[in-house]
Each structure stands twice: as C-alpha cells, then as structure tokens.
Amino acid sequence: MREHGIAGHSRRTRRRSLTRADRKAAPAPNLIKRDFTALAPGLRVADDITYVPTAEG
Numbered sequence: 001m002r003e004h005g006i007a008g009h010s011r012r013t014r015r016r017s018l019t020r021a022d023r024k025a026a027p028a029p030n031l032i033k034r035d036f037t038a039l040a041p042g043l044r045v046a047d048d049i050t051y052v053p054t055a056e057g
Contacts (some may be wrong), residue, residue, distance in 0.1 A: 001007070032057045 032044060032046060036044065036046065
C-alpha cells in the first residue's frame with residue numbers, strides 16, 4: 001500500500017454530546033398514552049428524531 005500511496009480510512013471517534021439531560025427535571029407528559037389509533041389521517045402525529053446527520057456535523 002505504501003508503494004502505491006494508498007492509505008486506509010478510519011472513522012473519527014464519536015464525541016459525547018454536549019447536551020446532557022437534566023435528571024431533576026420532570027418528564028414530558030405522555031399526551032397520546034401509547035394509543036396510536038386515529039379516526040382520520042393526520043389527527044395524531046408522533047415522531048422521534050434522535051440523530052440527524054448533516055454536512056455541518
């Protein structure tokens with residue numbers, strides 16, 4: 001590999017998130033109460049975005 005100028009690529013190590021949860025804060029209220037049935041489309045929307053990769057990092 002050295003003769004041909006080829007180098008391996010390794011991923012960067014993940015850094016710990018700068019945002020930390022407040023352990024003393026009250027949890028968010030469960031407004032849906034795990035009932036995901038709806039009488040019509042668009043009445044209940046649930047989502048969870050844990051990590052969204054972007055070009056900026």
